[in-house]
Amino acid sequence: MTSIDQRRDERAEVPAGTRRNLRLGDTLFRGGTRLIASGLIVLLVLLVAVLAVDGFRPFQQYGLHFLTGRNWNPVRGRESFGALPFIYGTVVTSAIGIALAIPVSVGLALLLNEVARGWFSNVLAVLVDLLAAIPSVVYGLWGVFVLQPVMDRTIEPFLAATLGKVPVLGALFAPNVSGGTQGGDLFTAGVILGIMILPIVTAVAREVVMTVPRDLREAALALGSTRYEMIRMAVLPYSRSGIVGASMLGLGRALGETIAVAMVVGNGLGIHVSLFNSGSTIPSVIANEFREASSAGLHKASLLALALVLIVIALIFAALSRLLIRRSAALVSAEPAPEALETIAFRGGEGGLP
Amino acid sequence: MRSWKLAAVAAFAAFTVLGAACSSGNGGGGSPGGGSFSGVPMTAAGATFPDPVYELWFRGFPSVEPDAKINYQAIGSGGGIEQLQENTVDFGASDAPLQDDEIKAFTDQNRKILEFPTVLGGVAVAYNVKEISDPLKLDGPTVADMFLGKVTNWNDAAIAKLNPGVNLPDLPIQVCHRADESGTTFVFTNWLAQESAQWESQVGADKAVQWPVGNGGSGNDGVAACTTQADGAVGYVEYQYAVTTNLGVAELKGKNSSDFVAPSVEAISAAAGNLSLPIQPTTNVLNSDASGAYPISSTTYLLIPVDLTPLGKDKAQTLVDFLYWALTQGQAQVQSLNYAPLPDSVAQADLAQLDQLQYNGQTLAPSSAVKA
Numbered sequence: 001m002t003s004i005d006q007r008r009d010e011r012a013e014v015p016a017g018t019r020r021n022l023r024l025g026d027t028l029f030r031g032g033t034r035l036i037a038s039g040l041i042v043l044l045v046l047l048v049a050v051l052a053v054d055g056f057r058p059f060q061q062y063g064l065h066f067l068t069g070r071n072w073n074p075v076r077g078r079e080s081f082g083a084l085p086f087i088y089g090t091v092v093t094s095a096i097g098i099a100l101a102i103p104v105s106v107g108l109a110l111l112l113n114e115v116a117r118g119w120f121s122n123v124l125a126v127l128v129d130l131l132a133a134i135p136s137v138v139y140g141l142w143g144v145f146v147l148q149p150v151m152d153r154t155i156e157p158f159l160a161a162t163l164g165k166v167p168v169l170g171a172l173f174a175p176n177v178s179g180g181t182q183g184g185d186l187f188t189a190g191v192i193l194g195i196m197i198l199p200i201v202t203a204v205a206r207e208v209v210m211t212v213p214r215d216l217r218e219a220a221l222a223l224g225s226t227r228y229e230m231i232r233m234a235v236l237p238y239s240r241s242g243i244v245g246a247s248m249l250g251l252g253r254a255l256g257e258t259i260a261v262a263m264v265v266g267n268g269l270g271i272h273v274s275l276f277n278s279g280s281t282i283p284s285v286i287a288n289e290f291r292e293a294s295s296a297g298l299h300k301a302s303l304l305a306l307a308l309v310l311i312v313i314a315l316i317f318a319a320l321s322r323l324l325i326r327r328s329a330a331l332v333s334a335e336p337a338p339e340a341l342e343t344i345a346f347r348g349g350e351g352g353l354p
Numbered sequence: 355m356r357s358w359k360l361a362a363v364a365a366f367a368a369f370t371v372l373g374a375a376c377s378s379g380n381g382g383g384g385s386p387g388g389g390s391f392s393g394v395p396m397t398a399a400g401a402t403f404p405d406p407v408y409e410l411w412f413r414g415f416p417s418v419e420p421d422a423k424i425n426y427q428a429i430g431s432g433g434g435i436e437q438l439q440e441n442t443v444d445f446g447a448s449d450a451p452l453q454d455d456e457i458k459a460f461t462d463q464n465r466k467i468l469e470f471p472t473v474l475g476g477v478a479v480a481y482n483v484k485e486i487s488d489p490l491k492l493d494g495p496t497v498a499d500m501f502l503g504k505v506t507n508w509n510d511a512a513i514a515k516l517n518p519g520v521n522l523p524d525l526p527i528q529v530c531h532r533a534d535e536s537g538t539t540f541v542f543t544n545w546l547a548q549e550s551a552q553w554e555s556q557v558g559a560d561k562a563v564q565w566p567v568g569n570g571g572s573g574n575d576g577v578a579a580c581t582t583q584a585d586g587a588v589g590y591v592e593y594q595y596a597v598t599t600n601l602g603v604a605e606l607k608g609k610n611s612s613d614f615v616a617p618s619v620e621a622i623s624a625a626a627g628n629l630s631l632p633i634q635p636t637t638n639v640l641n642s643d644a645s646g647a648y649p650i651s652s653t654t655y656l657l658i659p660v661d662l663t664p665l666g667k668d669k670a671q672t673l674v675d676f677l678y679w680a681l682t683q684g685q686a687q688v689q690s691l692n693y694a695p696l697p698d699s700v701a702q703a704d705l706a707q708l709d710q711l712q713y714n715g716q717t718l719a720p721s722s723a724v725k726a
Contacts, residue, residue: 071564072564073563073564074535074560074561074562074563074564075557075558075559075560075562075563075564076560077558078558144579144583145579148583149583152583152584177503177567178506178526178527178528178529178567179506179526180526180528180586182526182528182583182584182585182586182587183528183530183568183569183580183583183584183587184569184580262533262572263572263576266569266570267533267569267570267571267572268565268567268568268569268570269564269565270567278568278569278570280570284533288533288534288570288572289534289535289562291534291535292430292534292535292536292561292562
C-alpha cells in the first residue's frame with residue numbers, strides 16, 4: 001500500500017506539461033517493460049491452460065474422486081487413478097522439511113546477525129549460501145548413500161524407541177508396515193527437504209532480522225534486558241511476518257522439489273500414519289512415470305492432472321502465506337504490512353513449481 | 355572493429371567450406387559406384403532392453419562395412435512399432451512380438467513385417483541377507499507371495515520348505531521394485547502372473563503395476579541400491595545387472611520345470627531352445643519347458659519389413675548384411691555384456707528367415723564381406 005501511494009505522489013510532482021512530452025525513450029521503455037510483464041502473465045495462463053486441457057480427462061472420468069482416490073494402477077485394462085497418496089506425500093514431506101528448517105534457519109539468522117562476529121560469521125554465512133548451490137540430484141545421491149542408511153539404522157530406530165512410545169504422537173514414529181525402519185520413507189525425504197530449503201530460508205530470515213531498527217534494540221538494551229531478552233522482545237516480534245514469508249519461500253521449494261525426493265522417498269503407494277513408511281510425492285511420481293506413460297489410456301492425462309493439482313496446492317499455500325503475513329504484520333505496531341515481504345512470500349508459492 | 359568482423363566472417367566461411375569438403379568426402383566413400391559395396395546410414399528405433407547390445411553391434415558393424423552407420427533410438431517397444439508404421443525409421447525393435455491389431459495395421463498398409471529374435475536376457479531375483487551364504491531356492495508362488503506382502507519374514511515356512519537345512523534368519527522382508535516403467539517389470543510381473551493366481555487377479559502384469567508393498571527405485575541401479583541398503587531386502591534386476599552386484603541371486607523353479615535354476619548366460623540361452631519361427635503373437639520364452647532353462651527369460655525382436663524396395667538398393671543390402679552379421683559373428687559378442695546369445699537352432703532359423711526379405715521381388719544375398 002505504502003509504496004504504491006508513494007509512487008503516485010512522485011508522479012504528481014511532475015508538471016503536467018512535461019508529462020505529455022515524455023521522450024521517445026521513456027515511451028519505448030514503458031511499452032517494453034509492459035510487454036515483458038504481460039508476457040509473463042500470458043505464459044502462466046498458457047501453462048495452466050495446457051495442463052487443464054490435457055489433464056481434464058481424469059476429472060471427467062472420476063470427478064473429484066480423482067483427488068480422494070487411493071489407487072494408482074497403470075496396468076492395461078485395470079486402470080484406475082487417484083491422487084490422494086501423492087497429495088498426502090507432498091504435504092507431509094514438505095511439512096517435515098519446513099518444521100525442521102524454520103528453527104535452524106531462524107537460529108542461524110540470529111547467530112549470524114546478533115551473536116557471532118567477524119570471520120566466523122562470514123565463513124558460516126558463505127557455507128550456508130553454498131548449500132544453495134548444490135544441485136538437487138547431488139542431495140539425492142547423498143541422501144541415498146549416506147543419509148538414508150544413517151536414518152534407517154540409527155536415527156529412526158532411536159525415534160521409534162523414544163518418541164514412538166509417546167501416546168498419540170507416537171503413531172507418527174511407529175515402525176513401518178514391514179516392522180522396521182528400513183528403506184526410503186517420508187521422514188527421510190522430509191529431512192532432505194529441510195536441508196535443501198535451509199539456505200533460502202536462512203538468507204531471507206537474515207535480511208529480515210537486519211531490518212529491525214537500531215533504536216528498538218537499543219531501547220530494549222537500555223531497559224536492562226540481556227541480549228537474549230532483547231532478541232525475544234525486540235527482534236523476533238518485529239521480524240515475525242518476514243520469517244513467515246521466508247518459510248513460505250522455503251515451502252514453495254519443498255513442494256516442488258523433485259529428484260532428491262524421488263531418490264529417498266521410497267516411491268510406495270500406501271497412506272500410512274507412520275512416517276517411516278515409503279510414500280510418493282506429486283513431483284516424484286511425475287518424474288518416475290512420465291517417460292513411458294501411455295497416452296492411449298488415462299495414465300499420461302492423470303500425470304498432467306497431478307501437475308495441475310500441484311499448482312493449485314502451491315497457490316493455496318501462497319494465498320495462506322499472504323493471510324499469515326497480514327495477520328502477523330498487524331501484530332507489529334511499528335509498521336503496517338511491508339509490501340516487499342508479501343512479494344517474497346508470493347514468490348515462495350510460485351518458486352517451487354516444476 | 356571492422357577487422358574483427360572480417361576475421362569472424364572469414365573464419366566462418368573457412369569452416370563451412372571445410373565442413374562441406376569433409377561431408378562430400380564421406381558421401382563419396384559411401385557410394386557403391388566404386389565397385390566394392392560399403393554400406394549406408396540407416397535409422398531404427400524401439401526396445402530399450404537390448405539397447406546396449408544393439409549399440410555394440412552398430413559400433414562394430416562398420417569394421418565390416420565402412421560407412422554403414424545405424425542410428426538406433428531406444429524409445430521403447432511401443433514407440434518402435436509406431437515409428438515403423440509411420441515409416442519414420444528403416445526398421446524397428448520390440449521386446450514383445452507383434453500383436454494381432456498391430457499386424458493388421460501393417461497389413462492395411464500392404465506391408466508384412468518379419469520378426470527376428472536377436473538376443474536373450476533374464477530377470478534375476480536378488481536379495482540382501484548376509485546370514486544366507488548359498489544361493490536361496492525359490493519358486494514362483496513364494497516369490498509372488500513375497501511381493502504381495504504375504505510372506506513377510508525370511509524364516510517363513512514357505513521359504514524354509516524350499517531350502518531344507520538352511521539356517522534362515524528371523525528378518526523382515528523388505529521388497530524393492532521399479533518406480534519407473536520398465537520392460538524388466540513387464541517380464542517379471544508376467545512371470546508372477548503365470549505362477550500365482552492371486553498375483554494375476556490382484557495386481558496383473560504390465561510395464562508398471564500397483565505394487566502392494568515395498569520401496570521403488572528408478573532403474574536397475576535404483577532397485578540394486580534399494581536392495582543393497584536394507585537388510586533383508588529382495589528385489590528384481592536384469593541378469594546383466596545382477597552379476598555386477600554382490601547381492602545374493604536366487605535359484606528359481608518355474609511351473610514348467612522340475613529343477614531350481616540359477617540365472618546364467620547358458621540357462622537363459624536354453625530358454626529359447628524350443629522357440630520356432632515365424633514368431634506368433636503368443637510367442638514367449640517365459641517359463642520355457644526346454645531343459646535347463648531359467649524361468650524368467652525373455653527375448654527381443656528386430657522388426658524388418660519383408661519388402662525392402664522402399665529403402666533403396668543400398669540400404670536394403672546393408673540391412674541384410676547387418677542382420678546376417680548380427681546373427682553370426684554378432685552373437686559371439688553379446689556375452690561380453692552378460693546378455694545371452696541365441697541357441698544355434700534359433701540363429702539358424704533366423705538366417706533361413708533372412709531369405710524371405712526381398713528387394714524388387716528378388717532375394718538379397720548377404721555380401722561376401724560379412725560371410726568371412
